Amino acid sequence: MTQIRRLVIDVLKPHEPPTLEFAQQVSEADSVAGVNASVIELDREVQNVKFTIEGESVEYEAIEAIIENAGGSIHSVDQIACGEYIVEDAPTPQD
Amino acid sequence: MTQIRRLVIDVLKPHEPPTLEFAQQVSEADSVAGVNASVIELDREVQNVKFTIEGESVEYEAIEAIIENAGGSIHSVDQIACGEYIVEDAPTPQD
Amino acid sequence: MTQIRRLVIDVLKPHEPPTLEFAQQVSEADSVAGVNASVIELDREVQNVKFTIEGESVEYEAIEAIIENAGGSIHSVDQIACGEYIVEDAPTPQD
Amino acid sequence: MTQIRRLVIDVLKPHEPPTLEFAQQVSEADSVAGVNASVIELDREVQNVKFTIEGESVEYEAIEAIIENAGGSIHSVDQIACGEYIVEDAPTPQD
Amino acid sequence: MTQIRRLVIDVLKPHEPPTLEFAQQVSEADSVAGVNASVIELDREVQNVKFTIEGESVEYEAIEAIIENAGGSIHSVDQIACGEYIVEDAPTPQD
Amino acid sequence: MTQIRRLVIDVLKPHEPPTLEFAQQVSEADSVAGVNASVIELDREVQNVKFTIEGESVEYEAIEAIIENAGGSIHSVDQIACGEYIVEDAPTPQD
Amino acid sequence: MTQIRRLVIDVLKPHEPPTLEFAQQVSEADSVAGVNASVIELDREVQNVKFTIEGESVEYEAIEAIIENAGGSIHSVDQIACGEYIVEDAPTPQD
Numbered sequence: 311m312t313q314i315r316r317l318v319i320d321v322l323k324p325h326e327p328p329t330l331e332f333a334q335q336v337s338e339a340d341s342v343a344g345v346n347a348s349v350i351e352l353d354r355e356v357q358n359v360k361f362t363i364e365g366e367s368v369e370y371e372a373i374e375a376i377i378e379n380a381g382g383s384i385h386s387v388d389q390i391a392c393g394e395y396i397v398e399d400a401p402t403p404q405d
Numbered sequence: 406m407t408q409i410r411r412l413v414i415d416v417l418k419p420h421e422p423p424t425l426e427f428a429q430q431v432s433e434a435d436s437v438a439g440v441n442a443s444v445i446e447l448d449r450e451v452q453n454v455k456f457t458i459e460g461e462s463v464e465y466e467a468i469e470a471i472i473e474n475a476g477g478s479i480h481s482v483d484q485i486a487c488g489e490y491i492v493e494d495a496p497t498p499q500d
Numbered sequence: 501m502t503q504i505r506r507l508v509i510d511v512l513k514p515h516e517p518p519t520l521e522f523a524q525q526v527s528e529a530d531s532v533a534g535v536n537a538s539v540i541e542l543d544r545e546v547q548n549v550k551f552t553i554e555g556e557s558v559e560y561e562a563i564e565a566i567i568e569n570a571g572g573s574i575h576s577v578d579q580i581a582c583g584e585y586i587v588e589d590a591p592t593p594q595d
Numbered sequence: 596m597t598q599i600r601r602l603v604i605d606v607l608k609p610h611e612p613p614t615l616e617f618a619q620q621v622s623e624a625d626s627v628a629g630v631n632a633s634v635i636e637l638d639r640e641v642q643n644v645k646f647t648i649e650g651e652s653v654e655y656e657a658i659e660a661i662i663e664n665a666g667g668s669i670h671s672v673d674q675i676a677c678g679e680y681i682v683e684d685a686p687t688p689q690d
Numbered sequence: 691m692t693q694i695r696r697l698v699i700d701v702l703k704p705h706e707p708p709t710l711e712f713a714q715q716v717s718e719a720d721s722v723a724g725v726n727a728s729v730i731e732l733d734r735e736v737q738n739v740k741f742t743i744e745g746e747s748v749e750y751e752a753i754e755a756i757i758e759n760a761g762g763s764i765h766s767v768d769q770i771a772c773g774e775y776i777v778e779d780a781p782t783p784q785d
Numbered sequence: 786m787t788q789i790r791r792l793v794i795d796v797l798k799p800h801e802p803p804t805l806e807f808a809q810q811v812s813e814a815d816s817v818a819g820v821n822a823s824v825i826e827l828d829r830e831v832q833n834v835k836f837t838i839e840g841e842s843v844e845y846e847a848i849e850a851i852i853e854n855a856g857g858s859i860h861s862v863d864q865i866a867c868g869e870y871i872v873e874d875a876p877t878p879q880d
Numbered sequence: 881m882t883q884i885r886r887l888v889i890d891v892l893k894p895h896e897p898p899t900l901e902f903a904q905q906v907s908e909a910d911s912v913a914g915v916n917a918s919v920i921e922l923d924r925e926v927q928n929v930k931f932t933i934e935g936e937s938v939e940y941e942a943i944e945a946i947i948e949n950a951g952g953s954i955h956s957v958d959q960i961a962c963g964e965y966i967v968e969d970a971p972t973p974q975d
Contacts, residue, residue: 312432314425315439318875330789330845333865337787344790344868346875349861350973360973362875364868370425386444388877390428393439393459399877400413400441400457402483402494403540403550407527409520410534445878455878465520481539485523488534488554495508495536495552497578498595498635498645502622504615505629560615576634580618583629583649590603590631590647592673593690593730593740597717599710600724655710671729675713678724678744685698685726685742687768688785688920688930692907694900695914750900766919770903773914773934780888780916780932782958782969783825783835793970805884805940808960812882819885819963821970824956837970839963863972874972 313367315396318389320350321359323382329359332380339372341365358385364396408462410491413484415445416454418477424454427475434467436460453480459491503557505586508579510540511549513572519549522570529562531555548575554586598652599626600681603674605635606644608667614644617665624657626650643670649681693747694721695776698769700730701739703762709739712760719752721745738765744776788842789816790871793864795825796834798857804834807855814847816840833860839871883937884911885966888959890920891929893952899929902950909942911935928955934966 323332333347343365351358363373374384391397418427428442438460446453458468469479486492513522523537533555541548553563564574581587608617618632628650636643648658659669676682703712713727723745731738743753754764771777798807808822818840826833838848849859866872893902903917913935921928933943944954961967 311426311429314429316875317425318877320879329862330792330865331786334786334789334867337868342868344866344870344872346872347865348874348973349863352861360874360879362872364872386447386879387424388444388879389875390425390442391439392429393432393437395439397439397441397457397459399443399455400411400484402413402538403500404415404455404481404483405878406521406524409524412520443877481542482519483539485520485537486534487524488527488532490534492534492536492552492554494538494550495506495579497508497589498633499510499550499576499578501616501619504619507615576637577614578634580615580632581629582619583622583627585629587629587631587647587649589633589645590601590674592603592684593728594605594645594671594673596711596714599714602710671732672709673729675710675727676724677714678717678722680724682724682726682742682744684728684740685696685769687698687779688918689700689740689766689768691901691904694904697900766922767899768919770900770917771914772904773907773912775914777914777916777932777934779918779930780886780959782823782888783975784890784930784956784958791970793972795974804957805887805960806881809881809884809962812963817963819961819965819967821967822960823969824958827956835969835974837967839967861974863974864970880973 312392314390314392315364316391317363317368317370317373319361319387320385321361321377321382322356322385323359324356327380329357332382335376335380336361336363336373339369339376341367341369341372407487409485409487410459411486412458412463412465414456414482415480416456416472416477417451417480418454419451422475424452427477430471430475431456431458431468434464434471436462436464436467502582504580504582505554506581507553507558507560509551509577510575511551511567511572512546512575513549514546517570519547522572525566525570526551526553526563529559529566531557531559531562597677599675599677600649601676602648602653602655604646604672605670606646606662606667607641607670608644609641612665614642617667620661620665621646621648621658624654624661626652626654626657692772694770694772695744696771697743697748697750697753699741699767700765701741701757701762702736702765703739704736707760709737712762715756715760716741716743716753719749719756721747721749721752787867789865789867790839791866792838792843792845794836794862795860796836796852796857797831797860798834799831802855804832807857810851810855811836811838811848814844814851816842816844816847882962884960884962885934886961887933887938887940887943889931889957890955891931891947891952892926892955893929894926897950899927902952905946905950906931906933906943909939909946911937911939911942
């Protein structure tokens with residue numbers, strides 16, 4: 311399969327472990343070069359965090375395992391960029 | 406025919422296979438350098454995914470075949486860039 | 501006459517041939533380096549497609565002939581950039 | 596007098612000659628390197644076209660003569676950039 | 691005194707001389723490298739023109755004298771950038 | 786653990802010490818290359834300041850200790866970028 | 881203390897001395913490389929001016945002294961960037 315260069319996922323996570331630790335764990339996955347974790351929303355139980363994950367060949371299953379081991383879950387996969395380089399979402403009149 | 410450098414299509418796909426796998430399959434087509442799959446909307450049955458596909462010479466039929474084999478369909482072709490390089494949509498007062 | 505470096509036109513075309521083929525045909529014109537075809541709107545009969553056409557010396561008549569041969573028509577010419585290089589539309593308080 | 600590097604004018608022109616030809620004629624003026632003609636509005640009689648004209652030393656009178664010879668008129672001068680290089684309009688809180 | 695690298699002023703001027711000539715006169719001041727004159731508004735008597743003036747060491751008094759000699763007046767000084775280089779207005783949450 | 790390259794936190798701080806001193810103290814932490822402190826809001830008791838902290842390996846605990854020693858508290862962690870380089874938050878249709 | 885690379889302050893100043901002179905005085909402070917003074921608002925008594933001050937090591941007290949000597953006052957400190965380079969305020973969903 312072609313390499314995944316960027317994965318944008320919406321993650322639901324408990325307050326513990328903190329998002330910082332959570333992000334570091336995700337970024338420790340072999341195939342990951344870097345992670346951006348931006349907190350979207352939080353209520354008493356959970357946090358809704360948007361992860362932008364980039365690397366030479368991001369492995370979804372490895373990411374999912376890390377997130378679930380830490381008590382979180384992937385709520386949705388919002389964007390995937392795969393192939394030789396990161397292709398950006400081209401703006402069109404339909405957007 | 407001149408080469409298609411970028412193809413932006415709106416795809417309807419069932420939940421299975423997941424968008425990630427779907428995007429990788431599309432990016433495996435010979436002529437494709439990279440793919441960006443951005444999820445626009447999803448309901449219980451289907452997902453509406455915007456694909457930005459770039460390459461030296463993107464072959465529409467090959468893409469269409471992959472999408473249909475995976476149970477999806479191309480809902481619309483929203484943008485095509487063909488020729489020697491990717492020409493961007495130039496903003497005009499009519500937009 | 502000085503060379504036309506970019507031509508932005510609004511095209512009405514029937515559903516057949518598909519926009520993709522239509523764009524490739526336009527981009528085959530001698531003077532054209534690349535084409536961006538962005539679909540603006542479509543109804544049962546026709547599609548309204550915005551073409552951004554760039555090249556060393558884009559020839560309007562050649563483009564018009566290709567479009568009309570394929571059953572389409574140029575609804576309006578929205579922008580022309582001609583001369584030694586592509587001059588962009590400079591933003592002013594009147595916009 | 597210092598050189599005019601960019602001139603943005605609002606032009607009223609009849610439907611004939613077409614904007615394309617009109618733009619080429621303007622860009623033929625000695626001092627002009629390139630022209631962007633963006634159609635703002637059109638009604639049955641006239642077209643309102645925004646011209647962004649750039650060059651080493653754009654000559655207003657030459658441009659005006661070309662436009663008037665072609666049946667058009669300069670409705671307003673919206674922006675002038677003159678001197679050693681093109682100075683852009685700096686955004687300020689008053690805009 | 692440190693050099694003024696950019697001066698943005700709001701100028702009220704009569705219709706004569708035309709803004710173009712007015713801008714050229716301002717750009718002739720010794721210290722001026724370039725001028726952008728963008729017309730903000732005009733009514734029967736006066737024009738309101740925003741001048742962005744850049745140079746190694748723009749001299750306000752020289753600019754003011756030119757503007758007043760040509761029958762105009764500086765309505766307000768909206769932005770000054772002075773020092774070793776042009777510092778841009780940094781966006782902050784208070785804007 | 787992978788290095789934290791950027792940390793964006795929302796800090797509540799008393800009026801004393803001033804934000805300037807507060808920012809300098811935070812930027813003195815070993816791992817910090819630079820800090821941007823942008824004041825979001827202030828009322829009679831406290832200031833709400835957004836800190837963007839960048840470095841080779843930003844240490845959250847060190848930052849937290851500095852902030853708390855100075856009488857402030859971290860109200861929320863809004864963004865973390867960790868790994869080999871700073872990954873930016875990729876815009877998606879869900880934003 | 882680490883160097884302050886950028887300081888954004890909101891200044892209240894009387895009409896005299898003019899903002900231009902005021903900005904030059906601020907930019908004369910040893911540590912200042914450049915200043916952008918953008919007028920936000922003015923009424924009969926005072927002017928509200930946003931200063932963006934950049935340098936290798938901007939000294940707040942020196943700036944404050946100059947402003948107060950000229951009859952003005954620092955109404956608020958809106959942004960500080962300190963450290964090895966200017967860190968920009970990173971956009972987050974909370975903005």
